[in-house]
Amino acid sequence: MSSVTIDKAAPTRTVKYGSMSRDRKWALRWSYFFLTLFAIFSLLPPIYMLITSLKSSAEISAATNPWWVFHPTLENYVGLLTSNQFLRFFWNSALVSIFVVTITMLISVPAAFALARMRFWGSATLATGVFLTYLIPDSLLFIPLFKVFALFGDWTGIQLINRWYVLLFIYPTLTVPFCTWIMIGYFASIPKELDEAAIIDGASWFQTLTRIFIPVALPGLIAATIFAFTVSWAQFLYPLVFTTSTDQLVLPVGIITTLIKGDVFNWGQIMTGALLGAAPPLIIYAFLMDYYIAGLTAGATKG
Amino acid sequence: MADVALRKVVKRYDDVEAVRGIDLDIADHEFIVLVGPSGCGKSTTLRMIAGLEDISDGDIMIGGDVVNDVPPKDRDIAMVFQNYALYPHMTVAENMSFGLRLKHYPKAEIKARVTEAARLLDITDLIDRKPKQLSGGQRQRVAMGRAIVRNPKVFLFDEPLSNLDAKLRVQMRIEIKKVHQKVRTTTVYVTHDQVEAMTLADRVVVMNKGRIEQIGTPNELYHKPATRFVAGFIGSPAMNFIPCRLEEVGGTLQIRLTDRIAFALPPARAARYNSLPRTEKLLLGIRPEHLTESHAHLGPGIESFDTVLDVTEPMGMETLVYFGLDGTPVCGRVDPNAGAKDGAPMRLAMDLNNMHLLNEATGVVL
Known part of the structure; x- marks a missing residue:
């Protein structure tokens, strides 16, 4: 007990403040240990990709240390970036993602607002239903969806299968439920008095949404945007099933179908393509992270 | 500017009646305070006037027009919320002008109104700040400013000071009163x-369990409460209620509190209570300030008695004394120099000229 007594008359003496700081020190050590482990685990594949992308085909197949580049070359990058085909994949992916994000936001933000705020009969059940649809694995849905579009083509003569824009109809079935759910959560966290104040100030429901809710829920909106973008950029199964012609492919499928010829894997270009494909989401995350974390609702009400 | 009238207004939530038929006339320029415990229906009533809640039954009129089905924005009202409800992404000026901008007022007029309201509320320096850069009191001023610039027919305040600390609350109370004196x-x-109710109101409406218990000026409520609820709710410390009965001894009417203590009633009171049945269970309502230390010469209607104090609370300008009469806890207010001590005997005086007599069963003040 005497060791924890703090004597103000002797401020220079080292005082042991019980176990608090020792606990913290150990907690930090463990945190660093596991975080380092996790960082190595998740960074190894991209590093390996980067290393491989800088090698020539000859060096890749040579029996040298795979973790070192002996003759670095940019030929894979030059090869892909000058290939019209690869740029076409990139362009298709960009188009699909931008359209899907736009469509998703245009549907899920008003839907979330209605479900969170405009109390109507069945709104709570509907909100849960929206979330439940997200729980259905997308790998279960591609066959019936394919059938739907095939039938649609037969009936109307409008052929959507094997067109890149068929993905604009399909991806929202994955993104809208989840984004609506995220936005319901954000909108629900906005104090009710805020929309009541807006209504008394004379705002319509639509004005309340556009002038109060969207600016206040911006972090949530950005989170939802990032999600929708990631889903549509990285989706593999659906484009593999729904698009086959080379000019209709998106990046992930395009890389696999054109750079693997029979049993010949063009590893250097595959890795380069994958790295280039991962760049846009990385850049977007880096720019929007601050927004993602920032809480704009601070100061709306008490506190 | 307009008068407001409520006619038999009812609010039902499924099978719960939150407001049970309220009649209320609020005159133009009047400052009305709805007061009552949690769940008494006061906020619901306010929200029905605002149009934020539908009315289950009855009529609400603003300026003579029935507004039951008029949306809030067309009722020409402004509301100040307990948690301020400022738009966090807008500056103070933008917050205050939001309603006017939605109605497409000319820019010059918006600016003039905002400047005027900011001057009135002493927030001119804060006009370009965001809400999160403001203190609680400043936010509340901005919320009031937002109401004032609209120049509405009616101001509605929903517990606007409850989130402020005690000192600021007193200060803002005075501000609100000043603002009302200016804008009327x-x-x-x-x-x-x-x-808050007593200090701000022209008239106070005391509500309990969805009904109006009493409407009156602060003084009327304090000195002539109609029911036990009002008598107990208004005033701090609360009025004492002591079980008692009337008896007649030698032609004079007296009130018996305990086996030991009985007082002759003053003539005016005796005449008023003479017709009451002697067997009825009654409550003596007496405010703590009418239970003071005894003096050698007591005026007419003031009776003294001996008791032993349980607890004393020195407040500075007075000392609150707590004691029991046959198990009923009673509070009195004595002079700090009267020598009141915990556990000590003391002679106290009760001013029966200010007594109330209540029917114990019905709670009605007789």
Whole structure:
């Protein structure tokens, strides 16, 4: 007990403040240990990709240390970036993602607002239903969806299968439920008095949404945007099933179908393509992270 | 500016009646405070006037027009919320002008109104700040500013001071009163704090369990409460209620509190209570300030008695004394120099000229 007594008359003496700081020190050590482990685990594949992308085909197949580049070359990058085909994949992916994000936001933000705020009969059940649809694995849905579009083509003569824009109809079935759910959560966290104040100030429901809710829920909106973008950029199964012609492919499928010829894997270009494909989401995350974390609702009400 | 009238207004939530038929007339320029405990229906009543809640039954009129089905924005009202409800992404000026901008007022007029309101509320320096850069009191001023610039027919306040600390609350109370004296807009103000109600109101409406218990000026409520609820709710410390009965001894009417203590009633009171049946169970209502230390020469209607104090609370300008009469806890207010001590005997005097007599069963003041 005497060791924890703090004597103000002797401020220079080292005082042991019980176990608090020792606990913290150990907690930090463990945190660093596991975080380092996790960082190595998740960074190894991209590093390996980067290393491989800088090698020539000859060096890749040579029996040298795979973790070192002996003759670095940019030929894979030059090869892909000058290939019209690869740029076409990139362009298709960009188009699909931008359209899907736009469509998703245009549907899920008003839907979330209605479900969170405009109390109507069945709104709570509907909100849960929206979330439940997200729980259905997308790998279960591609066959019936394919059938739907095939039938649609037969009936109307409008052929959507094997067109890149068929993905604009399909991806929202994955993104809208989840984004609506995220936005319901954000909108629900906005104090009710805020929309009541807006209504008394004379705002319509639509004005309340556009002038109060969207600016206040911006972090949530950005989170939802990032999600929708990631889903549509990285989706593999659906484009593999729904698009086959080379000019209709998106990046992930395009890389696999054109750079693997029979049993010949063009590893250097595959890795380069994958790295280039991962760049846009990385850049977007880096720019929007601050927004993602920032809480704009601070100061709306008490506190 | 307009008068507001409620006619048999009812609010039902499924099978619960939150407001059970309220009749209320609020005159133009009047400052009305709705006061009562949690769940008494005061906030619901205010929200029905605002149009934020539908009315289950009855009529609400603003300026003579029935507004039952008029949306809030067309009722020409402004509301101040307990948690301020400022738009966090807008500056103070933008917050205040939001309503005017939605109605497409000319820019020059918006600026003039905002400047005027900011000057009135002493927030001119804060006009370009965001809400999160403001203190609680400043936010509340901005919320009031947002109401004032609209120049509405009616101001509605929903417990606007409840989130402020005690000192700031007193200060803002005075501010609100000053603002009302300047703009003279009809005001309905909801609070659970009876001190706020007494200090601000032209008339106070005391509500309990969805009904109006009594409407009156602060003084009327304090000195002539109609029911036990009002008598107990208004005033701090609360009025004492002591079980008692009337008896007649030698031709004079007296009131018996305990086996030991009985007082002859003053003539005016005796005449008023003479017709009451002697067997009825009654409550003596007496405010703590009418239970003071005894003096050698007591005026007419003031009776003294001996008791032993349980606890004393020195407040500075007075000392509160607590004691029991046959198990009923009673509070009195004595002079700090009267020598009141915990556990000590003391001679106290009761001013029967200010007594109330209540029917114990019905709670009605007789």
